[in-house]
Amino acid sequence: MLVTHMLRTALLLGLFAIIGAGMVALTFKYTEQPIADSERKALLRSLHALVPPASHDNDLFSDVLTVQNSEYLGTDKPVRIYRARKQGQPVAAVIETVTPDGYGGNIFLLVAVRYDAMLLGVRVSKHKETPGLGDAIEAERSDWIAGFEGKSLTNPASSGWRVKKDGGEFDQFTGATITPRAVVKAVFRALQFYQVQGDSLFVEDK
Amino acid sequence: MANRYSGISSDGLWHNNIGFVQLLGLCPLLAVSSTVVNALGLGLATMFVLVASNLSVSLIRNLVRQEIRIPAFMLIIASFVTAIDLAMNAWLYDLHKVLGIFIPLIVTNCAILGRAEAFASRTSVDRAVLDGMMMGLGFTLVLLLLGGMREVIGQGTLLANAHLMFGSMAEGWTITLIDDYRGFLLAILPPGAFLGLGLLIAVKNIIDDKLAKPVTIVVGEVVEQH
Numbered sequence: 021m022l023v024t025h026m027l028r029t030a031l032l033l034g035l036f037a038i039i040g041a042g043m044v045a046l047t048f049k050y051t052e053q054p055i056a057d058s059e060r061k062a063l064l065r066s067l068h069a070l071v072p073p074a075s076h077d078n079d080l081f082s083d084v085l086t087v088q089n090s091e092y093l094g095t096d097k098p099v100r101i102y103r104a105r106k107q108g109q110p111v112a113a114v115i116e117t118v119t120p121d122g123y124g125g126n127i128f129l130l131v132a133v134r135y136d137a138m139l140l141g142v143r144v145s146k147h148k149e150t151p152g153l154g155d156a157i158e159a160e161r162s163d164w165i166a167g168f169e170g171k172s173l174t175n176p177a178s179s180g181w182r183v184k185k186d187g188g189e190f191d192q193f194t195g196a197t198i199t200p201r202a203v204v205k206a207v208f209r210a211l212q213f214y215q216v217q218g219d220s221l222f223v224e225d226k
Numbered sequence: 227m228a229n230r231y232s233g234i235s236s237d238g239l240w241h242n243n244i245g246f247v248q249l250l251g252l253c254p255l256l257a258v259s260s261t262v263v264n265a266l267g268l269g270l271a272t273m274f275v276l277v278a279s280n281l282s283v284s285l286i287r288n289l290v291r292q293e294i295r296i297p298a299f300m301l302i303i304a305s306f307v308t309a310i311d312l313a314m315n316a317w318l319y320d321l322h323k324v325l326g327i328f329i330p331l332i333v334t335n336c337a338i339l340g341r342a343e344a345f346a347s348r349t350s351v352d353r354a355v356l357d358g359m360m361m362g363l364g365f366t367l368v369l370l371l372l373g374g375m376r377e378v379i380g381q382g383t384l385l386a387n388a389h390l391m392f393g394s395m396a397e398g399w400t401i402t403l404i405d406d407y408r409g410f411l412l413a414i415l416p417p418g419a420f421l422g423l424g425l426l427i428a429v430k431n432i433i434d435d436k437l438a439k440p441v442t443i444v445v446g447e448v449v450e451q452h
Contacts (some may be wrong), residue, residue: 033294033301040305048308051316058319151260152380152411 042082067102067114070132070141076104078109085221092213094118094206110135110222113214119206123198124148131210142168142207154199156216164191173211231356237361243369246430250337254328256370256419263387265373267321268328271310273362277331278306280358287347299342307333321390337361372422380414382407409437
């Protein structure tokens with residue numbers, strides 16, 4: 021009697037689990053494609069803000085190199101490098117890089133470097149910096165991040181790749197020095213990485 | 227417990243409001259209410275889950291056995307939350323990114339299990355659905371009020387980033403109430419959420435006191451004085 025009761029109850033709960041899982045599976049099936057599309061569109065939007073669509077004729081998504089370099093790119097996980105080409109000639113590379121030195125943990129950056137090693141621009145793709153202070157690194161909140169455009173390893177010289185408080189050329193924010201300091205350092209490291217790697221970043225997949 | 231429709235409505239919106247009176251679901255309430263648009267996004271998602279879970283729980287209330295009712299309710303709620311998390315990720319991608327972890331965390335909003343257990347599992351479908359709607363609406367209104375307050379004080383605007391929710395047609399909806407406002411950080415940070423909610427609850431209590439019938443207390447006469 022007790023066993024039958026327990027068995028029935030268990031079966032009933034199992035039934036609910038199956039219905040619930042079925043519902044989730046169904047939703048997943050119908051949202052999988054839209055989610056992938058949205059992610060792609062959002063990433064493409066930030067990539068095109070850095071590398072103008074007119075300057076290249078290849079598909080940034082399929083021309084991707086995956087690299088791993090904890091010394092220069094701030095993470096021991098593999099990151100992606102999107103490569104822009106026009107008629108087969110390299111135009112620019114967008115490097116995904118991370119800095120662990122943020123005030124609120126990792127700051128994820130997209131660093132776009134033109135083929136001649138000049139910075140096309142930098143965007144923050146994800147961060148947890150203090151709202152109202154450190155979040156001025158977002159392009160929507162201040163134009164601070166635009167200050168990287170046109171810079172390179174020689175402009176300014178390496179001693180200038182610091183925030184002003186540390187004797188460099190980049191502004192810090194009132195009340196938030198740690199965040200811009202981390203970003204400046206990460207961009208500098210990404211440029212160094214680009215220089216060290218050179219043309220090997222543009223090798224086409226065989 | 228109110229049984230008539232009007233009673234259910236006034237409970238959800240005012241007398242037994244999730245945010246003001248039951249003080250449930252405070253974690254998302256405080257975390258997400260930094261702007262009106264964020265507040266609306268989380269509020270509507272919570273309302274959807276409340277209605278859907280109340281509806282399902284009420285439908286199966288005679289089927290589910292006493293011993294397994296809590297796991298069964300949790301299964302239902304978790305399924306709906308996962309579904310809406312996926313749906314928002316698909317069709318409201320940017321808003322979903324802003325709300326982040328707080329959408330999946332609706333599952334842990336005690337208010338939802340609370341309504342399922344305390345109300346929906348003991349009543350008919352129509353009343354359960356209305357209760358879900360009104361409780362959800364009450365929660366959304368508190369979120370909006372707190373979100374509006376924090377957004378105005380914190381950054382001097384209303385409806386900033388409305389395009390995250392309503393698409394490109396909402397680009398120009400942002401109302402800048404105070405030009406060249408330097409911002410008031412406290413309102414945007416978590417302490418501002420606590421202070422704001424505290425103030426709102428105080429205001430609600432004052433209104434309730436005003437509405438309550440005055441009570442006359444008869445005191446005995448002083449017979450003798452030294």
